[in-house]
Amino acid sequence: TVLSKLLRALPKAELHLHIEGTLEPELIFQLAQRNGIALSYPSVEALRAAYAFTDLQSFLDVYYAGASVLIHAQDFEDMAYAYFERAAADGIVHAELFFDPQTHTERGVAMVTVIEGLTRAGARAQQELGISSALILCFLRHLSEDAAFETLEQALPYRQHFIGVGLDSSERGHPPEKFARVFARCRELGLHLVAHAGEEGPPAYIETALDLLKVERIDHGVRCTDSPALVQRLAREQIPLTVCPLSNVKLCVFPQMSEHNLPALLAAGLKVTLNSDDPAYFGGYLLRNYEACFEAFPQWGRAEAIQLARNSLEASFAAPEQKAGWL
Numbered sequence: 654t655v656l657s658k659l660l661r662a663l664p665k666a667e668l669h670l671h672i673e674g675t676l677e678p679e680l681i682f683q684l685a686q687r688n689g690i691a692l693s694y695p696s697v698e699a700l701r702a703a704y705a706f707t708d709l710q711s712f713l714d715v716y717y718a719g720a721s722v723l724i725h726a727q728d729f730e731d732m733a734y735a736y737f738e739r740a741a742a743d744g745i746v747h748a749e750l751f752f753d754p755q756t757h758t759e760r761g762v763a764m765v766t767v768i769e770g771l772t773r774a775g776a777r778a779q780q781e782l783g784i785s786s787a788l789i790l791c792f793l794r795h796l797s798e799d800a801a802f803e804t805l806e807q808a809l810p811y812r813q814h815f816i817g818v819g820l821d822s823s824e825r826g827h828p829p830e831k832f833a834r835v836f837a838r839c840r841e842l843g844l845h846l847v848a849h850a851g852e853e854g855p856p857a858y859i860e861t862a863l864d865l866l867k868v869e870r871i872d873h874g875v876r877c878t879d880s881p882a883l884v885q886r887l888a889r890e891q892i893p894l895t896v897c898p899l900s901n902v903k904l905c906v907f908p909q910m911s912e913h914n915l916p917a918l919l920a921a922g923l924k925v926t927l928n929s930d931d932p933a934y935f936g937g938y939l940l941r942n943y944e945a946c947f948e949a950f951p952q953w954g955r956a957e958a959i960q961l962a963r964n965s966l967e968a969s970f971a972a973p974e975q976k977a978g979w980l
């Protein structure tokens with residue numbers, strides 16, 4: 654259709670993408686074989702069949718198990734380059750990739766291995782696909798703030814290879830304030846700051862992410878609608894929300910796409926962006942997320958498509974000159 658051609662053709666940025674969440678079952682099996690790692694699933698089909706999630710934690714358990722096949726820098730490079738190829742096909746011109754170093758360092762994989770592999774993929778994507786990209790290091794919030802500090806120390810020799818930090822993993826019971834000191838340190842270091850908040854957690858977590866962590870964007874943020882005052886604030890301050898529609902349905906944040914609150918968020922004047930989160934697990938890359946929304950929300954048309962794509966470029970951490978070339 655005309656609209657789906659437009660959705661692909663519009664220059665877009667992807668701002669909420671966990672690179673470990675792009676590991677397709679086929680690549681998991683390939684890397685397991687290459688690295689001599691035993692998997693607890695007999696086949697690609699059996700692994701894919703395990704992707705029936707009831708909430709965030711049920712997904713995270715499978716996601717961390719999948720990441721265990723990543724050992725060498727080449728593995729990280731192969732994974733990320735496969736993502737960039739799909740991103741280019743979807744009309745993405747700029748991608749800011751989350752990575753979870755603690756998932757790897759806790760298994761004995763060195764920080765340098767992770768960052769080197771991802772950096773090489775980003776350089777090749779720029780060269781060969783014309784996509785610009787950046788890395789955002791995420792702290793796992795189910796671990797301690799001390800562990801986050803240690804991770805930051807391990808990453809600082811490679812400071813020039815990442816532009817910011819984020820906060821992900823199990824949200825409930827791990828409020829932003831647990832990481833106030835490490836985020837303050839990252840702020841002093843001139844890093845960009847983002848955090849997952851209001852995916853499963855309450856609106857109060859969105860507020861503390863903004864007020865105590867001083868984040869520049871909220872990842873997910875969909876539960877803001879439980880607090881009308883917060884929605885007003887997010888609109889007034891034009892805080893970008895990196896919403897992940899297929900993820901939200903797969904993790905049962907909303908029962909089905911037609912019940913997602915995206916139309917309400919956009920109508921309230923929030924700076925909403927669409928993203929794929931963990932596309933290998935949630936049934937689609939960025940373009941599929943756009944299409945699923947436009948199929949589910951009949952009131953959305955050309956104007957919303959242009960607005961959402963534009964929001965993603967504006968909310969990115971790309972340099973103003975680069976943004977000017979897109980907008």
Ligand code: HPA
Pocket residue numbers: 671674709716821822823824849852900930931
């Ligand atoms: N939420 C929290 N942590 C995550 C996610 C998510 O959607 N994806 C990967 N880690």
Ligand code: ZN
Pocket residue numbers: 669671821849872930
């Ligand atoms: Zn996420």
